[in-house]
Every structure is written in C-alpha cells, then in structure tokens.
Amino acid sequence: GAGVSQSPSNKVTEKGKDVELRCDPISGHTALYWYRQSLGQGLEFLIYFQGNSAPDKSGLPSDRFSAERTGGSVSTLTIQRTQQEDSAVYLCASSLGFEINTDTQYFGPGTRLTVL
Amino acid sequence: AQSVTQLGSHVSVSEGALVLLRCNYSSSVPPYLFWYVQYPNQGLQLLLKYTTGATLVKGINGFEAEFKKSETSFHLTKPSAHMSDAAEYFCAVSEGYGGATNKLIFGTGTLLAVQP
Numbered sequence: 001g002a003g004v005s006q007s008p009s010n011k012v013t014e015k016g017k018d019v020e021l022r023c024d025p026i027s028g029h030t031a032l033y034w035y036r037q038s039l040g041q042g043l044e045f046l047i048y049f050q051g052n053s054a055p056d057k058s059g060l061p062s063d064r065f066s067a068e069r070t071g072g073s074v075s076t077l078t079i080q081r082t083q084q085e086d087s088a089v090y091l092c093a094s095s096l097g098f099e100i101n102t103d104t105q106y107f108g109p110g111t112r113l114t115v116l
Numbered sequence: 117a118q119s120v121t122q123l124g125s126h127v128s129v130s131e132g133a134l135v136l137l138r139c140n141y142s143s144s145v146p147p148y149l150f151w152y153v154q155y156p157n158q159g160l161q162l163l164l165k166y167t168t169g170a171t172l173v174k175g176i177n178g179f180e181a182e183f184k185k186s187e188t189s190f191h192l193t194k195p196s197a198h199m200s201d202a203a204e205y206f207c208a209v210s211e212g213y214g215g216a217t218n219k220l221i222f223g224t225g226t227l228l229a230v231q232p
Contacts, residue, residue, distance in 0.1 A: 004159070031218065043206060043222035056219065091159060098218055105220065107152075107159035 004108035006092050012114045013082055021077040021111045025094030032075050033105060034067060038088035049075065050098045082115045118143045118209050122223035130231050135194040137226045139207030149190040150208040150220065151181055166190065202230045
C-alpha cells in the first residue's frame with residue numbers, strides 16, 4: 001500500500017519568506033510525527049500528533065514553527081520568516097497507534113528545505 | 117533526559133566482513149531502543165527494535181542487536197556485510213514504560229561503507 005508521502009520534495013526559499021510543508025500519512029494511522037534532519041543538529045523531534053489529543057510541541061525550535069493536522073489525516077508544518085539555519089530535511093512519520101512498543105513509525109522521504 | 121551516542125560517524129568494512137555499529141543510550145526509565153537505516157535520498161526504515169522480552173533482537177536484512185542493560189548498549193551487528201548494506205544507520209531511544217510521549221531521540225548516525 002501507499003506509504004507516507006511528503007510534498008514538495010525540494011523547496012528553495014529566500015530568507016524571511018514563509019513556507020508550508022505537507023505530509024500525507026498512511027491511511028488509518030492515528031499518530032503523526034515531524035522530525036528535522038540537519039547537518040549541525042542531526043535528527044531532531046519537532047512535534048507529535050496523537051489522535052484527538054493536544055499535540056506534543058516540545059521539539060519546536062521557535063515560535064516561527066507551527067503545525068496542524070486537519071481531519072486527523074494530512075498535516076502541514078509551517079515555518080514563518082525563514083532563516084538560513086532552518087535549512088534541513090524535514091521528515092514526517094506516522095504510526096497506526098501511539099503505543100511505542102507495538103506501533104512502528106513509518107517515515108516519508110522528506111522535504112529538503114534550502115533557505116538562501 | 118534521554119540520549120543516544122553512536123561511536124564512529126563513519127565505518128568501513130569489506131564485503132563479507134562483520135558489521136558492528138555501536139550505540140550507547142542514557143535513560144532514566146526502561147528504554148525502548150531502535151535501529152533505523154537510511155539509504156541515499158530515502159526516508160528512514162526500521163531495521164529492528166527492542167521493547168521488552170528477549171534481549172537479542174533480530175531484524176531485517178540479517179541484522180541483529182543485543183540490549184545490554186549493564187552496559188547501556190544496543191550495538192547493531194551483521195555477520196557478513198553486503199554491498200547493499202551501504203547506508204546511514206541511526207540508533208534511537210524512546211521512553212518506555214511510564215513514558216509520556218512516543219518521540220524518538222536519535223543518535224548522530226553512522227555512515228557504513230562496504231568495500232568490494
């Protein structure tokens with residue numbers, strides 16, 4: 001079946017612009033995660049949506065970052081007033097449920113963001 | 117706070133040789149431990165995971181890892197390397213029993229090169 005998809009695959013933007021990154025999780029998966037992979041910081045957790053519960057936003061690096069998940073499916077990660085240090089690959093993952101011992105996180109291919 | 121340390125950012129082995137990728141973790145609660153692999157320009161794929169029970173865990177593609185609580189380690193091994201194993205490998209930890217979230221904390225990754 002279809003895996004996690006992300007769009008766009010690549011995004012180049014100018015410093016100060018806003019960007020939106022999209023994630024389509026695997027159908028039926030109730031949990032959705034965003035991670036960031038950058039040269040300086042490695043793989044970092046950003047935010048986690050679990051069913052209808054309030055999201056865990058503990059990994060968002062600043063208030064310029066926000067994410068929403070509409071209808072329990074598609075998620076959008078928004079970065080406002082982009083900075084060069086935001087350049088990274090943004091990875092989305094989803095899992096069937098939110099039991100870490102049984103529910104594997106499946107990752108999408110990522111969106112490579114370059115801020116000039 | 118949980119953390120993961122991967123010793124060796126680059127490991128090179130000959131085809132047919134033993135693969136050993138090292139991972140040590142720090143966790144105040146019983147950890148759940150994971151190994152993910154990332155092929156070039158692809159997302160992360162789960163190789164194996166330890167949650168509870170048997171400490172020797174077998175994964176895909178002939179890889180296995182052993183959870184050693186006394187050494188706080190979860191090293192990844194494969195008896196005989198294949199050219200197709202060349203990729204970047206990430207060790208990750210998550211809060212296990214009693215944990216409040218399912219976010220993964222990743223190590224910095226080990227790039228495995230396989231020489232013919």
